[in-house]
Amino acid sequence: MDEEGTSRDHVGSLERGLAVMEILARHPAGMTLTEMAEEAGLTRAGARRFLLTLAATGYATQSGRLFSLSPRLLTVARTWLGGASLWTFAAPVMREVAALLNEACSAAVLSGEDVVYVARVPGRRILSVSLDVGTRLPAHCTSMGRILLSGLAPDELEAFLGQAKIERRTPKTITDRRSLAAAIAKARADGFAIVDEELELGLRSIAVPITDRTGGTVAAINVSTQSARFSIAEMEREILPALLGAKRRIEDFFFV
Structure with a gap:
């Protein structure tokens, strides 16, 4: 695929969302919104949207100010490994x-x-x-x-x-x-x-x-x-x- 086609098909928001998941995976004790914004290079508003979306879809949990990955990601991994x-x-x-x-x-x-x-x-x-x-x-x-x-x-x-x-x-x-x-x-x-x-x-x-x-x-x-x-x-x-x-x-x- 040429560069123009790659750029047109590239979904930047998905890439940033996956990066947020990877960062959460490196912090099993949880992260605050501010900490995520700093490590991911996002605004506080952007980090908030990603974290709340992950929580709403069941891939993250929120406990007070802390966000953490949920076991749902393990279920996805096991499904993939099993097949x-x-x-x-x-x-x-x-x-x-x-x-x-x-x-x-x-x-x-x-x-x-x-x-x-x-x-x-x-x-x-x-x-x-x-x-x-x-x-x-x-x-x-x-x-x-x-x-x-x-x-x-x-x-x-x-x-x-x-x-x-x-x-x-x-x-x-x-x-x-x-x-x-x-x-x-x-x-x-x-x-x-x-x-x-x-x-x-x-x-x-x-x-x-x-x-x-x-x-x-x-x-x-x-x-x-x-x-x-x-x-x-x-x-x-x-x-x-x-x-x-x-x-x-x-x-x-x-x-x-």
């Missing part, structure tokens, strides 16, 4: 990671013995298989799978290790169940998992968990790269910090 997917919020963060590293960034959840991709930002083509939302890959030989398995309760992990079909995908695939259990335990202790050419030769990936308010693992995000581009040490040094930063942003936005 939106975690991956709606995560996608822009994942795009930043992919752009920073020039590599693919993906997210997955555990489904039986597989991981199922729930979000993906493509990078360089490094797999012979096509990956997209809905793709399933075996959990035992993928970095996101190792992280998701590390978040299982002990009895659930024991059941997986006892029943899962552990196939050798490459000469490097861990198929011994005790060794696999040790790799999963290491992922749990480290807070990340690196899988080196176990799914496909030439492919390395690193994953971290996405955890909810209770500390439970709800998903995983990873970065996949060619083994020629990053050594394992370089993945820990250069890719892991970006993934951990993305993890914190996603969790803070959606779960806090």
Whole structure:
């Protein structure tokens, strides 16, 4: 849209009203009309109109000389959050990671013995298989799978290790169940998992968990790269910090 169109469609009073709401949010103990006028850069008459309108519509309350936000705003926020997917919020963060590293960034959840991709930002083509939302890959030989398995309760992990079909995908695939259990335990202790050419030769990936308010693992995000581009040490040094930063942003936005 051009500048003239933007200016014509811009509603200045709405912008100022939203600014008043943001200022009230920063002062949970309440504000007087004079305080609002000073902080918002409004006249007393203008501040009064905005505050009384917010009170009349239920978005603010008035107690004597003090105005405060009301719980109605929380209801609006919960309605919005309830109708939106975690991956709606995560996608822009994942795009930043992919752009920073020039590599693919993906997210997955555990489904039986597989991981199922729930979000993906493509990078360089490094797999012979096509990956997209809905793709399933075996959990035992993928970095996101190792992280998701590390978040299982002990009895659930024991059941997986006892029943899962552990196939050798490459000469490097861990198929011994005790060794696999040790790799999963290491992922749990480290807070990340690196899988080196176990799914496909030439492919390395690193994953971290996405955890909810209770500390439970709800998903995983990873970065996949060619083994020629990053050594394992370089993945820990250069890719892991970006993934951990993305993890914190996603969790803070959606779960806090």
